[in-house]
Structure formats: structure tokens, C-alpha cells
Amino acid sequence: MNKRLSRYTKHTSDLYGKYSFGNIYDKLFSEKGLEDTKINSVLRDLKSSDVTLEKLKKYHVMDVGTGRQAYGFLSLGAKAVDHYDISKDHVKRFKNFLRDKEYPITSTNANLCEYKLPVEKYDFVYLSGIVHHFENTAVGLKNCAEATKMGCKTWVHFYRSGTLYWLIVQMMRKLAEYEELENFFLSSALIYADGDTSNDITSNLMDDLYVPNLNLYPPSEYREFMALCGFEVCAEVNIKPEGDLNLLNAYHTGIFVFKRVRKVCLSKLDTGKLLMPEN
Numbered sequence: 001m002n003k004r005l006s007r008y009t010k011h012t013s014d015l016y017g018k019y020s021f022g023n024i025y026d027k028l029f030s031e032k033g034l035e036d037t038k039i040n041s042v043l044r045d046l047k048s049s050d051v052t053l054e055k056l057k058k059y060h061v062m063d064v065g066t067g068r069q070a071y072g073f074l075s076l077g078a079k080a081v082d083h084y085d086i087s088k089d090h091v092k093r094f095k096n097f098l099r100d101k102e103y104p105i106t107s108t109n110a111n112l113c114e115y116k117l118p119v120e121k122y123d124f125v126y127l128s129g130i131v132h133h134f135e136n137t138a139v140g141l142k143n144c145a146e147a148t149k150m151g152c153k154t155w156v157h158f159y160r161s162g163t164l165y166w167l168i169v170q171m172m173r174k175l176a177e178y179e180e181l182e183n184f185f186l187s188s189a190l191i192y193a194d195g196d197t198s199n200d201i202t203s204n205l206m207d208d209l210y211v212p213n214l215n216l217y218p219p220s221e222y223r224e225f226m227a228l229c230g231f232e233v234c235a236e237v238n239i240k241p242e243g244d245l246n247l248l249n250a251y252h253t254g255i256f257v258f259k260r261v262r263k264v265c266l267s268k269l270d271t272g273k274l275l276m277p278e279n
Contacts, residue, residue, distance in 0.1 A: 012133055012135075012211060012212050012213060013086045013087045013088060013111075015206065015207075015210060015211055016066075016085075016089075016211075017087040017088065018089065019181070019185055019203075019206040019210065020203050020206040020207040020210075021065075021090070021203060021207070022087065022089055022090065023197050023199075023202065023203050023206075024198050024199070025066065025093055027200075028066055028068050029097055034068060034071060034072070037068045037071075037072045038072040038075050038076060041069060041072065041128070042069055042073055042076060042126075043072075043076060045128070045155060045255075046076070048237060048257065049124070049155055049234075049257045050234070050235065051124060053076055056077050056078050056079075057078070057079060058123070059078055059079055059124050060079055060081075060082070060121065060123050060124075061073045061080070061081045061122065061123065061124045061125075061126060062083075062117075062144070063081060063082070063083050063084070063126045064083070064084050064085060064112065064126070064127055064128075065083075065085060065129070065130065066085065066090050066094070067083050067090060067093070067097070069126060070083040070094075070107075071097075074104075074105060079104065080104040080105065081103075081104070081105045082105070082106050082108070082121075082122070083105060083107040083108070084107075084109075084110050084112060084117075085107075085108075086109070086110065091109040092109075094107050095107050111135075112134065112143050113134055113135050113136050113140045113143070116143070117143050117144065117146065117147035119146055120146070120147070120148065120149045120150065122147050122149060122152065123149055123152045123153075124153055124154075124155065125144050125145075125148050125153070125154040126155050127154065127155060128155070129157055129158075130157075131158050132159040132213075132214060132217075133211055133213050133214070133215075134213065134215070135212075135213050136277055137215050138225065138274060138276050141225065142266050142269070145226065145229045145231065145258075145260070146267070148231075148260050150261075150263065151259070151261070152259070152260055153257055153260075154226075154257075154260070155256075155257050156222065156226075156255065156256050156258065157253060157254075157255045158222060158253065158254055158256075159216055159253055160216065160217070160219055160250065160251075160253060160254045161216035161217055161244070161245075162218055162244050162246055162250060163246070163247060163250045163251065164248065164252070165252035166252055167247060169208050169214075172208070172209055173208075173209050176210065181206075181210050184205075184206075184209070184210070185206060188205050188206075189202050215275075217279070218242070218244040219239050219242050220242060221274050221279075222254075222256055222275070223256065224274055225274040225275050226256070228269060228271050228274070229260075229264055229266055229269065229271070230260055230261060230263060230266075231258035231259060231260050231261065231262075232258065232259055233256055233258060234257050234258070234259045235256075235257035236254070236255060236257070237254065237255035238253060238254045239254050239255075239256070
């Protein structure tokens with residue numbers, strides 16, 4: 001964790017509530033922002049997962065994040081959605097957004113490395129930019145995997161190690177240790193948006209440079225880990241080349257769509273050092 005984090009953001013929850021995504025929440029939940037999320041994220045990712053809108057009508061979906069993607073699933077006709085996020089501010093704002101709206105949705109403030117999800121409840125588990133921010137990716141992802149019904153899918157978008165982007169970001173994170181978070185937040189807003197703290201560039205910078213947990217692993221570890229959990233890969237995006245280190249050619253994020261095909265007792269499963277912080 002950054003040595004000079006302000007008292008406001010000692011945890012991932014606080015960072016996202018105020019400094020990253022939280023600072024642009026109104027923009028994300030504007031009519032334009034919600035429509036963009038629905039079409040350019042949720043609908044696109046359903047297609048890559050081979051989930052039709054007709055199938056979605058029968059699906060109980062799990063989503064993690066600000067809540068805008070959960071709303072996107074509802075807008076596209078999902079039967080029901082359970083939303084989770086580590087940020088109490090995000091959950092509070094999302095519940096306020098849903099107020100007086102009759103939707104089949106729940107929103108829960110939870111650390112998914114500690115909060116026990118219901119076993120085999122969901123037809124589609126959507127983890128967009130989440131797993132690398134778990135304090136322990138193996139623990140959090142296993143929890144989500146266990147919540148996936150047999151024969152159903154878990155969609156995982158992750159930051160991958162061995163890429164030029166994250167090499168540069170890790171160097172920047174080292175430099176950022178010497179800059180107080182609050183000062184950096186305000187300074188970046190002055191530089192990029194004339195002092196408007198509700199801007200996308202500042203939000204993304206705070207996410208990359210100050211998020212407490214940024215655990216990077218190669219695609220092969222995700223593939224092996226989920227295979228042990230009883231899943232097989234049914235779709236992938238930006239995975240090739242798949243080597244552990246490829247600074248010039250590998251994209252800095254990847255997507256796997258995993259399908260649960262074998263019954264495994266995940267609570268007793270030993271996955272070794274795969275996706276563990278010490279690895």
C-alpha cells in the first residue's frame with residue numbers, strides 16, 4: 001500500500017468512493033453514460049460470451065462495481081440482478097438512484113474476499129476490472145466461482161502482467177509514493193480539467209496510481225486456476241500472445257469467459273500459489 005495515503009483512503013473502498021469513479025459518478029449515471037455502458041460494455045460482453053438477449057431474460061446476474069453495469073443488464077432484460085461493491089459510497093449512490101424504481105435488483109456493500117456469496121445462485125457472473133483489485137485474487141475469485149451455477153458462465157476482465165503498460169504504471173506508482181494523495185488528486189484536476197475534479201483523466205490516474213491492491217498475473221494463471229475450480233474457457237479476448245512476459249505485443253488487459261463444467265468442492269480446494277499475493 002502507498003506509504004503516503006491520506007487518512008481518507010487507507011482502503012480500496014474509500015479510494016473508489018471519493019477519488020476514482022466516485023468523482024465521476026454523476027457522469028457515469030447520466031442518460032448518455034448509462035446508454036454507453038449498456039451498448040459498449042454490457043451488450044458487447046454478452047455477445048462475446050454467447051449470451052443472447054433471449055437467454056438473458058431467464059438469467060439471474062451478479063455484477064460488481066459502481067452499479068451502472070448492473071443497470072445495463074436490467075435495461076437489456078435480465079430476470080434479476082444482484083449488485084455488490086466494496087465501496088459503501090457506490091452502494092449508497094446506486095440505491096439512491098434506484099429509489100422509487102421497481103426493479104428486480106439488490107445492492108450490497110461487501111468485500112468479496114470476506115463476504116460469503118450464495119452457492120450456485122447465478123447464471124452469469126460479471127467481473128469487469130475487479131479481480132486484480134481483490135486483496136487476494138484467489139480467495140475473491142473462488143468465492144465468485146462458487147456462486148456460479150453448473151453449466152453457467154463467469155466473465156473475467158483482468159489486468160495482465162508482463163506488459164509495457166503495467167511496467168510503466170508500476171514505476172509511476174513508486175514515484176507517487178512521494179506525493180500526498182489529496183494533493184495529487186487536486187493537482188491533476190488543475191492540469192487536466194482547470195480544477196474540475198469530476199474528470200475522467202484524474203479518475204483513471206487515481207485508479208492506476210493509488211489503488212491499494214494491484215495484483216498482476218499472466219493469463220495462464222487464470223486459466224489454470226479456473227480449471228482447478230471446474231471451469232473451462234469458452235471465449236477469450238486480448239489473450240494472445242499468452243506468454244508470461246511480452247512487453248511489446250501483449251495488450252495490458254485480457255478477458256476470459258469461463259463455463260462451469262465440473263462439480264468441485266471449492267471450499268476445500270487447494271489451488272496452491274495460483275493468483276496469491278505472494279506469487
